Amino acid sequence: MQDRKDAGSRADRTAQLLLLVILAVAAALRIHDLDRTSLWYDEAVSWSQSTGSFGQLLSSVAADNYPPLHNIILWSTMPLIGDSEFALRLPSALLGVMAVGLIYLGGKMMQGRAAALTAAALLALSPFHVWYSTEARMYALLAACGLAFLVSTLKVLRSPRPAWVIALSLSGALFLYSHVYALLAFASVGCVCAGLVLSGFLRSGSMAWKKPLIACCAMAVSALLFLPWLLILMNRARSVADAGFWIAYPDLAFLKGMAFSMAGSMVLFWLLSGLALFSLALSLMRSLGSGSRHKDRTYALPVIVGYTIGPLLLAYLYSVLVQPILFDRYLIAAWPGLLIMASDGASRLNQRLAPVALVLIAMTLTYPELRFTLLEKIRPEWRDVVHDYKSLRSPDDHLILFKGFSAPALAYYLRDEDGFEPAETTEDLMSLSRSSASDWLLIVHSGPEETERAADLFRADVSRPAAQYFGWGASGLKLLKIER
Numbered sequence: 112m113q114d115r116k117d118a119g120s121r122a123d124r125t126a127q128l129l130l131l132v133i134l135a136v137a138a139a140l141r142i143h144d145l146d147r148t149s150l151w152y153d154e155a156v157s158w159s160q161s162t163g164s165f166g167q168l169l170s171s172v173a174a175d176n177y178p179p180l181h182n183i184i185l186w187s188t189m190p191l192i193g194d195s196e197f198a199l200r201l202p203s204a205l206l207g208v209m210a211v212g213l214i215y216l217g218g219k220m221m222q223g224r225a226a227a228l229t230a231a232a233l234l235a236l237s238p239f240h241v242w243y244s245t246e247a248r249m250y251a252l253l254a255a256c257g258l259a260f261l262v263s264t265l266k267v268l269r270s271p272r273p274a275w276v277i278a279l280s281l282s283g284a285l286f287l288y289s290h291v292y293a294l295l296a297f298a299s300v301g302c303v304c305a306g307l308v309l310s311g312f313l314r315s316g317s318m319a320w321k322k323p324l325i326a327c328c329a330m331a332v333s334a335l336l337f338l339p340w341l342l343i344l345m346n347r348a349r350s351v352a353d354a355g356f357w358i359a360y361p362d363l364a365f366l367k368g369m370a371f372s373m374a375g376s377m378v379l380f381w382l383l384s385g386l387a388l389f390s391l392a393l394s395l396m397r398s399l400g401s402g403s404r405h406k407d408r409t410y411a412l413p414v415i416v417g418y419t420i421g422p423l424l425l426a427y428l429y430s431v432l433v434q435p436i437l438f439d440r441y442l443i444a445a446w447p448g449l450l451i452m453a454s455d456g457a458s459r460l461n462q463r464l465a466p467v468a469l470v471l472i473a474m475t476l477t478y479p480e481l482r483f484t485l486l487e488k489i490r491p492e493w494r495d496v497v498h499d500y501k502s503l504r505s506p507d508d509h510l511i512l513f514k515g516f517s518a519p520a521l522a523y524y525l526r527d528e529d530g531f532e533p534a535e536t537t538e539d540l541m542s543l544s545r546s547s548a549s550d551w552l553l554i555v556h557s558g559p560e561e562t563e564r565a566a567d568l569f570r571a572d573v574s575r576p577a578a579q580y581f582g583w584g585a586s587g588l589k590l591l592k593i594e595r
Contacts, residue, residue, distance in 0.1 A: 126224040130215055130231060137211040137235035140485065141204040141244045146196035151490035154247040155519035158199055161185040173343050180256075180288040181249035196494075199247035206251040207244025211235045213258035214447045220265045221411050222455040229454035229466035233473055234447055238375040238484040243443055249290050250443045256286040257296060257444030261418050264300055264326055268307075268410040271325040279326065283333025291344060292422055292441045299421025301330050303413045323410070358435040361427055369439040373446055375477035382472065386456030387449055391416065393459055419448030492580035496588045497524035499578035500551065508550040511543055511593075513565050517555045537564055544568040550593050551577075557586040570594040 160171040172179040192198040218227030243250040263279035286293045311320030374380035426437040457465040515533030566573035571591035582588040
């Protein structure tokens, strides 16, 4: 007995040491060279919305399409560490590392240490997760809060102690306040827990249904805490639906591109999916054969499946039936769920060799994408184009920005709100061409015809830009000198 206890203690220490190594690798991948790329438009919007008073923050975010938790984090940290590119992205990087620790807890509850360490290593090395952990947006927050919610739910289903019930209520609320896609995962897990309550009650009058009921009650508290912002989002959703959305229809090519973006390799995507299905099938067989035994572990399977598959299916159905909303980065909270299930499947194949083999295979298949993410992948180069403009302009020169939606990015690097005039449409440009004495035109995110039209209005030579950098659209970020 003592030998077994000592062996267990050594295994725990080894697992903790390996987890520390994995967390260190995750931190190095996410924090090193954090300011390598410029802030892009959405990151600059987060900065702009979070620079005023708390009331102004809530008002500006309420006019957008997401909850305010990430903005509140930036609003809290900027007075302490500043608003440099590194400072704005640091909370996301730290949340990305936190997610690696949380996925270990989720994997440990699913199968054990081997599956937990495998899932943590896969997430630490994931190019998809690394990239969005280096962005001053809410995606790393969404993944971390989602995993906290998942772990808390599994803990309550296993042992509903008051501390974990409170943790579930709070983590559920934080999850919902991180991003609108959290609603899909939250609703999926809620439906699973409600189904567990119903099936347990119908089968017997025992305590089997009471733990899921406690989880449902805790999630009801989360929903009540989120209700004020839910009403704001519902009102905002009407105007978004009327105006349309930029996401493409999810045809087969779109779905394949999304799978590659998330996995970093189509071979790895199918390998992970196959292992997850193997874990699901084996768990179902064991749960049917064990009867009422190991009920706590049986609860984990449907919860993780709902958390992982629910957001994808709901978003896909909405995209097909109403309007497209399915996009890879919005599924960043669901992605760790697939890694947990795949790691569980690997550990069931062979407790020692299969998890190590899976991590090595993943490293080999995703190395090109991870290297590209760390060294070459870029965002629109606002920093460079503004640097060139500052070096070329005269002290009294003025700038027109087309299109005006990207004003926060220009304002961040120019740091002069009165130093440019935004124009959203060609009609706005026509008005400015008659009334403005500007010297420069910056064309952003425009097609060939729009670019030519904008240049013609100001007699600017579109073929000889003063500066041109990567951005979206045929124009990229094109800086033109206006001829008087």
